[in-house]
Amino acid sequence: MRWLEGKKIVLGVTGGIAAYRACDLVRELTKEGAVVNVVMTKAAQEFITPLTLQTLSQNPVITELFNLISESRIGHISLAQSADLLIVAPATANIIGKFASGIADDMLSTLYLATRAPVLIAPAMNEKMYLHPAVQENMERLRSRGVCFVDPEAGELACGDVGIGRLAEVSKIVEMARMILAPDYLKGKRVVVTAGPTSEPLDPVREVTNRSSGKMGFAFARVAARLGAEVTLVSGPTALPDPPFVGIRRVRRAEEMLQALEEVVPGSDLLVMAAAVADFRPKEVSREKIKKEGFSGVVELERNVDILRSLSSKKGKAFFLGFAAETEKVRENAAKKMREKGLDAIFANDVSRDDIGFSSDHNQGTLIFSTGEEKEFPRLEKEELAFRVLEEISGKM
Numbered sequence: 001m002r003w004l005e006g007k008k009i010v011l012g013v014t015g016g017i018a019a020y021r022a023c024d025l026v027r028e029l030t031k032e033g034a035v036v037n038v039v040m041t042k043a044a045q046e047f048i049t050p051l052t053l054q055t056l057s058q059n060p061v062i063t064e065l066f067n068l069i070s071e072s073r074i075g076h077i078s079l080a081q082s083a084d085l086l087i088v089a090p091a092t093a094n095i096i097g098k099f100a101s102g103i104a105d106d107m108l109s110t111l112y113l114a115t116r117a118p119v120l121i122a123p124a125m126n127e128k129m130y131l132h133p134a135v136q137e138n139m140e141r142l143r144s145r146g147v148c149f150v151d152p153e154a155g156e157l158a159c160g161d162v163g164i165g166r167l168a169e170v171s172k173i174v175e176m177a178r179m180i181l182a183p184d185y186l187k188g189k190r191v192v193v194t195a196g197p198t199s200e201p202l203d204p205v206r207e208v209t210n211r212s213s214g215k216m217g218f219a220f221a222r223v224a225a226r227l228g229a230e231v232t233l234v235s236g237p238t239a240l241p242d243p244p245f246v247g248i249r250r251v252r253r254a255e256e257m258l259q260a261l262e263e264v265v266p267g268s269d270l271l272v273m274a275a276a277v278a279d280f281r282p283k284e285v286s287r288e289k290i291k292k293e294g295f296s297g298v299v300e301l302e303r304n305v306d307i308l309r310s311l312s313s314k315k316g317k318a319f320f321l322g323f324a325a326e327t328e329k330v331r332e333n334a335a336k337k338m339r340e341k342g343l344d345a346i347f348a349n350d351v352s353r354d355d356i357g358f359s360s361d362h363n364q365g366t367l368i369f370s371t372g373e374e375k376e377f378p379r380l381e382k383e384e385l386a387f388r389v390l391e392e393i394s395g396k397m
């Protein structure tokens with residue numbers, strides 16, 4: 001899904017070694033449909049050339065406050081007024097100081113004062129500079145004015161020191177830009193999402209699990225965070241990396257998933273139960289690896305806990321969305337599950353198809369509400385489907 005389609009982003013690049021990473025940032029932003037106008041400070045041009053960023057952004061790079069050519073084509077005031085977002089990455093201590101005290105002695109600092117667009121700053125500098133009270137206080141002042149920050153990361157710094165100050169990952173800066181520009185349907189809401197399979201041990205090396213990849217639940221978690229929610233993702237074992245700006249708890253067994261949910265569901269506004277919980281678990285778990293010699297060939301299974309049913313007494317004000325993985329009579333079986341588990345809505349999908357559902361990047365199905373209302377979704381990327389479902393539900397919470 002192209003979250004930044006048509007958005008006008010002004011990217012300020014200031015003078016630090018991390019300036020070269022602005023190239024990747026421009027590429028990622030434009031790949032997602034943003035129109036990027038780069039503004040470089042004088043110091044930034046010591047590290048990379050305007051031509052590089054001009055080629056990548058396909059827009060003239062602005063380097064001076066009073067340049068007759070750029071001023072006649074794209075004046076600093078009109079740029080400030082038309083911007084949807086101002087990003088500064090990397091941001092030096094110097095530009096942060098200028099922003100905080102309202103100094104406007106170059107194009108970028110002037111733009112900051114002239115724009116009313118949201119501002120996102122990704123600082124990058126030596127750790128001692130970053131932790132200096134002057135810089136910290138300046139950042140605090142900007143924060144109190146509503147400026148957002150993507151904190152620098154810890155690691156090896158260009159100056160040879162090890163510490164905090166490395167420019168945040170480009171993917172994190174882009175994610176924050178999406179969060180700022182996305183609609184705020186879930187602002188102030190607490191959302192809990194479950195994802196992936198659960199895995200029930202038989203012995204130290206074997207387990208009973210299923211084919212769930214976790215992609216659907218992870219997409220819901222990412223999208224809910226973009227829509228303004230505070231998100232906790234409770235995930236069974238998956239190969240997926242932690243999504244940024246989402247609190248994550250990794251679990252294995254259904255019992256552990258239930259325990260984690262019992263802590264986080266009370267007080268939340270929405271539970272998206274996308275996990276494929278294993279319905280059965282081995283009755284006995286061997287402490288030692290089971291040897292093939294002498295093994296009877298029979299593993300006795302017992303029913304696992306039904307997490308949604310167990311949580312229903314702790315539901316409170318929360319809206320519960322379940323998923324129904326079906327291979328036949330999809331809508332009928334899903335509606336039955338919704339009633340039996342006391343849900344507010346259920347997403348019914350056909351897991352017998354290879355082009356949607358398990359492991360696929362796509363899904364398709366019907367959202368059924370306990371009120372009887374139904375909404376059909378065509379085959380969509382899981383992220384877009386999560387967006388459309390959350391958009392639908394946010395109006396009913």
Ligand code: CTP
Nearest residue numbers: 273274275277279305306307308322323324325
């Ligand atoms: N679910 C749960 N606890 C379980 C099994 C499922 O909370 N032990 C949740 C799933 O996360 C999903 C919904 O219940 O949101 C329906 O899951 P599904 O596997 O389709 O249904 P089951 O209840 O397991 O029924 P069956 O497997 O018999 O179709």
